[in-house]
Amino acid sequence: xxxxxxxxxxxxxxxxxxxxxxxxxxxxxxxxxxxxxxxxxxxxxxxxxxxxxxxxxxxxxxxxxxxxxxxxxxxxxxxxxxxxxxxxxxxxxxxxxxxxxxxxxxxxxxxxxxxxxxxxxxxxxxxxxxxxxxxxxxxxxxxxxxxxxxxxxxxxxxxxxxxxxxxxxxxxxxxxxxxxxxxxxxxxxxxxxxxxxxxxxxxxxxxxxxxxxxxxxxxxxxxxxxxxxxxxxxxxxxxxxxxxxxxxxxxxxxxxxxxxxxxxxxxxxxxxxxxxxxxxxxxxxxxxxxxxxxxxxxxxxxxxxxxxxxxxxxxxxxxxxxxxxxxxxxxxxxxxxxxxxxxxxxxxxxxxxxxxxxxxxxxxxxxxxxxxxxxxxxxxxxxxxxxxxxxxxxxxxxxxxxxxxxxxx
Amino acid sequence: xxxxxxxxxxxxxxxxxxxxxxxxxxxxxxxxxxxxxxxxxxxxxxxxxxxxxxxxxxxxxxxxxxxxxxxxxxxxxxxxxxxxxxxxxxxxxxxxxxxxxxxxxxxxxxxxxxxxxxxxxxxxxxxxxxxxxxxxxxxxxxxxxxxxxxxxxx
Numbered sequence: 040x041x042x043x044x045x046x047x048x049x050x051x052x053x054x055x056x057x058x059x060x061x062x063x064x065x066x067x068x069x070x071x072x073x074x075x076x077x078x079x080x081x082x083x084x085x086x087x088x089x090x091x092x093x094x095x096x097x098x099x100x101x102x103x104x105x106x107x108x109x110x111x112x113x114x115x116x117x118x119x120x121x122x123x124x125x126x127x128x129x130x131x132x133x134x135x136x137x138x139x140x141x142x143x144x145x146x147x148x149x150x151x152x153x154x155x156x157x158x159x160x161x162x163x164x165x166x167x168x169x170x171x172x173x174x175x176x177x178x179x180x181x182x183x184x185x186x187x188x189x190x191x192x193x194x195x196x197x198x199x200x201x202x203x204x205x206x207x208x209x210x211x212x213x214x215x216x217x218x219x220x221x222x223x224x225x226x227x228x229x230x231x232x233x234x235x236x237x238x239x240x241x242x243x244x245x246x247x248x249x250x251x252x253x254x255x256x257x258x259x260x261x262x263x264x265x266x267x268x269x270x271x272x273x274x275x276x277x278x279x280x281x282x283x284x285x286x287x288x289x290x291x292x293x294x295x296x297x298x299x300x301x302x303x304x305x306x307x308x309x310x311x312x313x314x315x316x317x318x319x320x321x322x323x324x325x326x327x328x329x330x331x332x333x334x335x336x337x338x339x340x341x342x343x344x345x346x347x348x349x350x351x352x353x354x355x356x357x358x359x360x361x362x363x364x365x366x367x368x369x370x371x372x373x374x375x376x377x378x379x380x381x382x383x384x385x386x387x388x389x390x391x392x393x394x395x396x397x398x399x400x401x402x403x404x405x406x407x408x409x410x411x412x413x414x415x416x417x418x419x420x421x422x423x424x425x426x427x428x429x430x431x432x433x434x435x436x437x438x439x440x441x442x443x444x445x446x447x448x
Numbered sequence: 449x450x451x452x453x454x455x456x457x458x459x460x461x462x463x464x465x466x467x468x469x470x471x472x473x474x475x476x477x478x479x480x481x482x483x484x485x486x487x488x489x490x491x492x493x494x495x496x497x498x499x500x501x502x503x504x505x506x507x508x509x510x511x512x513x514x515x516x517x518x519x520x521x522x523x524x525x526x527x528x529x530x531x532x533x534x535x536x537x538x539x540x541x542x543x544x545x546x547x548x549x550x551x552x553x554x555x556x557x558x559x560x561x562x563x564x565x566x567x568x569x570x571x572x573x574x575x576x577x578x579x580x581x582x583x584x585x586x587x588x589x590x591x592x593x594x595x596x597x598x599x600x601x602x
Contacts, residue, residue, distance in 0.1 A: 380515075399490070400490050
C-alpha cells in the first residue's frame, strides 16, 4: 500500500516527539495539501475583496471565484442546482441552520423528530432543544451488537407523526455507514424530510445527494482538506425557497424599509454578513484535489487499509474494538479501548510514539452510554495514510500495553 | 523508543497510586460532598470531607478517570488529611500554581508530599486538567464547607 499522496501534505513531513508522525486523527480534522494552502495564499495575495457588492476588478474576481466554489460543491455532491448550496461556518452551523429555520417552521407540539443513538452532539442537541421548545417528541433509533442501525425499529419509529428524520451518514465512532437511501424512503413515505450529517462521509466516499434522497445534507470543509470555518448545507430548492432567514444583516435582503424587509432568494437569504470567502475558495481547491485523486480511488485505498488494520487490531489481546468487526462494513474510523488503561493515558502514550489519535467521548455521550464506556480511543484514517502509519499505530499500542503492565509492578 | 519519555509523566509513584488508590471509598458521615466532572473526557471525582474543628479529620473519594486523575486524587487525599482547612486551601493553590508553571516556594511544594511529583505534568499541557481536577474538587468542597459550617454554628 504505497501512497503517492502523502508527500502533497507538508505537515506530515515533520517529526513529533522525535518520531515519524502518523496522523490518525482525521475524523477530528484532515490535513491540508499544498494545493489548498497555495490557493488560499494566492487569493489573499492577488484577489482579496468582498464579494457581490463591489464593481471593481478585485471584487469581480473574488465574486467569481466564490461562486465558482459553490458550483464545484454542487458538482461534487451532485446537487441539481448551485443555489441549493449554502456556505456556512461548518457542519454544526449547517445543522443549526436547518433546525432553527425549517425545524422551527414545521415542528409543532405533538410532532415527532427521529434521530439515532449514534449521532454526534451537533446533530442531536439542536433537535433535542427544538423538541423541548415546541413540546415535540425526540425518538432514537438504536443500534445492534455490531453497531449498525436497527432498521426494523426505524420502520416502526418513523410514522405519520414524524416531521423530520436526522441521521449521520457515517458514524464518527463506530465507523458504520448508515443506509441513507432506505431511511430516506421510509421518511418520504410518511411525508417527513431527512437531514443527513455528512461530516464523516464527504471526504471518504462519493456522495450523490439526489441518489441518497437527502433533503438536507450538511458537512464541514475542514474534514475534507479545506481550511476551518467553512461548511456547507445542501437543501432541496423547494424547501429552501419556503424557509425563513437564519440570521439577519447584510447580503441576505431584497429590500429594507424602516419597519419591514424582504429577503433575498436562496442561497443568499442564508448567508448574512461577509462570508468566509477564502475558506470557500479553499474548499473549491480541496474539491479539485479530491477529484484529481478520485473519490472512488480514495474509498478503495481507505478500504484496503481497513482490511489490513481492522483484523489485526481486533486480534490483539486485551483490545476491544467497537462497531462492526467485518472490514466491509467498517470505514476508517476505528474506536477501541485497551483493558485496564484509560483512553487518555493511551492517547498520551501513543503520542510519545508519534501517533496522533483522539481519546474521549467524541461528542457522542449518548452513544458512549449505550456502549457502556466513559470514553474510547479513536484512530481514523484518510487516503494519505499508508501501511507505515498502520504498522506504527499497532506497534505503539503494543508498547503502551507493555509500559502500563510493567509500570504497575 | 518514545515511551521512555512517558516515564517523565508516569513515574512509579504515580502508577502505584493509580493502581492502589488510597482513601478511595465512601465516608460514613461526611460534612460535605462535592462532585466535579471533566466534560472533555468524562472523568468524575466524588469527594467527601469530614471537617471537625476546622481540620480535615477525614477525606475520601470515589469516581473514575485516567491514571493521572486517579493518582492525583489519591495523593491529594493523603497530603491534606489531618491538615487544617486553611492549610489545605493553601496546598490546593500551590498545586494549581505548580501545574501551570507559576512560581511557588520549594517549602510549599514539599508539603504536597507525593503529589509534588506531578510537577512534570507541565510538559503535557493536555493532561494538566487530569491532575488538577481533584484539587479543584477539594477547593470547592472547602468553600462549601465554609458556608454550611457557618450555618451550622449559627
